[in-house]
Structures are given as C-alpha cells and as structure tokens.
Amino acid sequence: MRIVLLGAPGSGKGTQAQRLQTKYGVPQVSSGDLLRDAVARGTELGKQAKSVMDAGQLVSDDIVLGLIRERLSRPDAANGFILDGFPRNSEQANALNALLEELGQPLDAVLLLDVRNETLMQRLAGRRVCPKCGTVYNVHTLPEGVTSCEKDGTELYQRPDDKEEVIGKRLAVYDQQTKPLIEHYSKLGLLRKVAGEGELEEVSERMEAAALAKPVPASKVKLTKSSPKSSKPATKSSARASAAKSAKPAAVKKGAAKKGAAKKGAAKKGAKVGKKAPAKTPAKSKSSAKSSTKSKAAAKQRSAAKGKAPRKTPATKGTLSRKSSKRPAARGASKKPASKAAGRKARAKK
Incomplete structure (x- = not known):
C-alpha cells in the first residue's frame, strides 16, 4: 500500500x-x-x-x-x-x-x-493534539471539561497553525x-x-x-467532458447481450418466413393435385340466359293450363338483372305456344 x-x-x-x-x-x-x-x-x-x-x-x-x-x-x-x-x-x-x-x-x-x-473551519479551530503520542482530538467532540489525552493523560494543546x-x-x-x-x-x-x-x-x-x-x-x-445525458459505457458482456437481443427477433422473423414459404409451397402442391376452385362465380352467358327464360315461360304456360297461378320468382334470386330477364321471356312466350297450337291443328286434319 x-x-x-x-x-x-x-x-x-x-x-x-x-x-x-x-x-x-x-x-x-x-x-x-x-x-x-x-x-x-x-x-x-x-x-x-x-x-x-x-x-x-x-x-x-x-x-x-x-x-x-x-x-x-x-x-x-x-x-x-x-x-x-x-x-x-x-x-x-x-x-x-x-x-x-x-x-x-x-x-x-x-x-x-x-x-x-x-466543516474545515470548525475542525481546525477546535482541534487539539497530544504532544506525546500525536493523537488528534476536537473540542466539539470531547466530553465537557476533558483537556488531556485519554491514552497517556498528557495535556492537549492547540497548534499555532490551528489558530x-x-x-x-x-x-x-x-x-x-x-x-x-x-x-x-x-x-x-x-x-x-x-x-x-x-x-x-x-x-x-x-x-x-x-x-x-x-x-x-x-x-x-481518458478525460472527457461530461454530457447532459449520462450513458453507461458498453462492456463486452453488454454488447454481446444487445447483439443477441437484436439477433433473436431477426431469427424469429427468418423462421416465420421459412414456415410461411413452406405453407405456400404445400398450397401450390395441393392445387395441382385437386381441382382449383374459382375465386368468383362467372356471369351466365346470353344463351344460357335465354334457355333459362324459355323454360320458365313454358312452366308458366303449363301452370296456367292446369288452373294454377304461376309461382313468382323472388327478385333477389338469379344472377340476371330485371331488364334483361323480361326481354327474353316475352320472346319465348310468343313463339312456343304458337308452335304447339299449329301442331295440334295438323294432327286434327289427319
């Protein structure tokens, strides 16, 4: 030491x-x-x-x-x-x-x-020293009336430079x-x-x-000026800890990306084996729309012949608009019954 x-x-x-x-x-x-x-x-x-x-x-x-x-x-x-x-x-x-x-x-x-x-002024003005052993005392901490050294009983004195x-x-x-x-x-x-x-x-x-x-x-x-915001110097252990902390989320993200890619690949593989379902139902073509309206008109004629009121189709049912559904139905209603009547007259003549 x-x-x-x-x-x-x-x-x-x-x-x-x-x-x-x-x-x-x-x-x-x-x-x-x-x-x-x-x-x-x-x-x-x-x-x-x-x-x-x-x-x-x-x-x-x-x-x-x-x-x-x-x-x-x-x-x-x-x-x-x-x-x-x-x-x-x-x-x-x-x-x-x-x-x-x-x-x-x-x-x-x-x-x-x-x-x-x-504190210095109080200590110095009240300091007393034993001339024999050099022990230092202070009048502010000594018991009242004590003026001698407790070790050897020598009278304490005040140094000239303590005045x-x-x-x-x-x-x-x-x-x-x-x-x-x-x-x-x-x-x-x-x-x-x-x-x-x-x-x-x-x-x-x-x-x-x-x-x-x-x-x-x-x-x-190294002596440096202190900044308003104190920062703790980074040690090797703290640097490693922070590096591990920052690397962990990256690893998780990377693993999640791999997992997502595997799921995507499995979905593609399944799509090849099975039938791919359409994302949206395509609108019906004009021909299919015409045949559908014709069949509906024929059903109405048969119902009318039997004395039953034709069943109304809800406006929300079907994929065609109201305007497009009326026009084909009128054509089918005028043509089909006429052809049936002509056939009956021909059979009667025979």
Missing part, C-alpha cells in the same frame, strides 16, 4: 492515515510530523522550518524531501507507506515521483478527502497551490475521491475501499 492522502487542512487526513496504519501495518509519513519533530529536536532544518510554519506558509521542498527520503529508508516502510501532507503543489508532485522511482516504490493511489469549507488568524491563510494557500494536484493525478489515473464528512467509521470504510482498489493504468485513462 503506497498511497498519498490529499485534502485541505482539517479534512481528516491524519486521522484516517493512523487508522490505515494500525490495520495494515504500513507507516504514516506526515510531512507536518516530520517537521515538528525536527523543530522539537532543534536541528538546523527544524529552526528554519519553525519560522515558516508559525506564519502559516509552506516549508521549502528541499527540506521536506530530505526528511521523506530518510523516513522511507527505514525498514518499516519496506512494504508501503501513507504519505500525509505532501506533495502540496505540482512541483512537489514531480519531485516526489522522481524520489519514489529512485527508491523503487512508485505510488499505487492518491486519495482525495472531500470536505466543505464550513483562526492562520487558518484562513492556510486554506487560501491550499486553494491556490494544492487543488491543481487533483487534475495532475487524475491524468495519471491515480486519483480516487472520497467523501470526507460523516461518521468516522463510515469515512474509514470509504478510505479503505479506495486504497485497496485495483489501480488503473495511466494509458487507459
């Missing part, structure tokens, strides 16, 4: 680093702690750093990088480290990258704790110099944003999940 913690002063980087250190056994390397230790021991670097820290400014890169190099060379940092408070600008990030490449310990991830400014007049300067410096690191590490595919507000355990779970996530190679990271 080789990670860097990013976030404004008071975002909780130190607290979360301590929890990760306890669980995974990798040391927390805080540039602030390294500098305060150097100041407490009165080293030359510590004296130079003291005046800068009291004014709320950033210490020079050479001093910090020298302290980090020495700390990462210790045996307990062989399996990883948690860098807290460094780098704070793009130049420091490039210098740190060169140092880690030289030590053979490149970064796995950069975790950004995202906290609102209102209100200095907090504003520290936040302004962060906005100007440190925020560009977000884009810097995003392009490298190392940045992972973590919500830094909420219950301590919830934030710790988010931090742990982000720290253990598999890193994404920088070559596969």
Whole structure:
C-alpha cells in the first residue's frame, strides 16, 4: 500500500492515515510530523522550518524531501507507506515521483478527502493534539471539561497553525497551490475521491475501499467532458447481450418466413393435385340466359293450363338483372305456344 492522502487542512487526513496504519501495518509519513519533530529536536532544518510554519506558509521542498527520503529508508516502510501532507503543489508532485522511482516504490493511489469549507473551519479551530503520542482530538467532540489525552493523560494543546488568524491563510494557500494536484493525478489515473464528512467509521470504510482498489493504468485513462445525458459505457458482456437481443427477433422473423414459404409451397402442391376452385362465380352467358327464360315461360304456360297461378320468382334470386330477364321471356312466350297450337291443328286434319 503506497498511497498519498490529499485534502485541505482539517479534512481528516491524519486521522484516517493512523487508522490505515494500525490495520495494515504500513507507516504514516506526515510531512507536518516530520517537521515538528525536527523543530522539537532543534536541528538546523527544524529552526528554519519553525519560522515558516508559525506564519502559516509552506516549508521549502528541499527540506521536506530530505526528511521523506530518510523516513522511507527505514525498514518499516519496506512494504508501503501513507504519505500525509505532501506533495502540496505540482512541483512537489514531480519531485516526489522522481524520489519514489529512485527508491523503487512508485505510488499505487492518491486519495482525495472531500470536505466543505464550513466543516474545515470548525475542525481546525477546535482541534487539539497530544504532544506525546500525536493523537488528534476536537473540542466539539470531547466530553465537557476533558483537556488531556485519554491514552497517556498528557495535556492537549492547540497548534499555532490551528489558530483562526492562520487558518484562513492556510486554506487560501491550499486553494491556490494544492487543488491543481487533483487534475495532475487524475491524468495519471491515480486519483480516487472520497467523501470526507460523516461518521468516522463510515469515512474509514470509504478510505479503505479506495486504497485497496485495483489501480488503473495511466494509458487507459481518458478525460472527457461530461454530457447532459449520462450513458453507461458498453462492456463486452453488454454488447454481446444487445447483439443477441437484436439477433433473436431477426431469427424469429427468418423462421416465420421459412414456415410461411413452406405453407405456400404445400398450397401450390395441393392445387395441382385437386381441382382449383374459382375465386368468383362467372356471369351466365346470353344463351344460357335465354334457355333459362324459355323454360320458365313454358312452366308458366303449363301452370296456367292446369288452373294454377304461376309461382313468382323472388327478385333477389338469379344472377340476371330485371331488364334483361323480361326481354327474353316475352320472346319465348310468343313463339312456343304458337308452335304447339299449329301442331295440334295438323294432327286434327289427319
């Protein structure tokens, strides 16, 4: 686990680093702690750093990088480290990258704790630290009247850079110099944003999940502008699923077409074997119409001779129109009875 913690002063980087250190056994390397230790021991670097820290400014890169190099060379940092408070600008990030490449310990991830400014001001102004073990407390969460460390009973103190007049300067410096690191590490595919507000355990779970996530190679990271309508990137599995979905109806249609073609072929085959039924009944010819009217007229004559009234044919029955049916009937009625009468006279003469 080789990670860097990013976030404004008071975002909780130190607290979360301590929890990760306890669980995974990798040391927390805080540039602030390294500098305060150097100041407490009165080293030359510590004296130079003291005046800068009291004014709320950033210490020079050479001093910090020298302290980090020495700390990462210790045996307990062989399996990883948690860098807290460094780098704070793009130049420091490039210098740190060169140092880690030289030590053979490149970064796995950069975790950004995202906290609102209102929350930052409350945390910083109320922060108290144990000078012996470095445990961080806050007056807003401590029981009333408690002013000492619960671990060793040492009296808590407020750091000079946690005073209100200095907090504003520290936040302004962060906005100007440190925020560009977000884009810097995003392009490298190392940045992972973590919500830094909420219950301590919830934030710790988010931090742990982000720290253990598999890193994404920088070559596969592409920064694009977000569109109004978000669309989920298609994966291989989803592409296959959509292809199968679109192919299924086509297959059904194709099968239905084959089935319809088979039915059509069977119908043609049956038509060849059997007699093809006419789609429409053709109209009767003129000759058939004449013979039909003649037979009807003869039936009327026979009925009249027997004293029976001829049966009327319904107007809807038959295929010929009223006009065409009357004309042939008149011709047949005048001719046929005349021929019958002539035949009777001839037989009587004989």
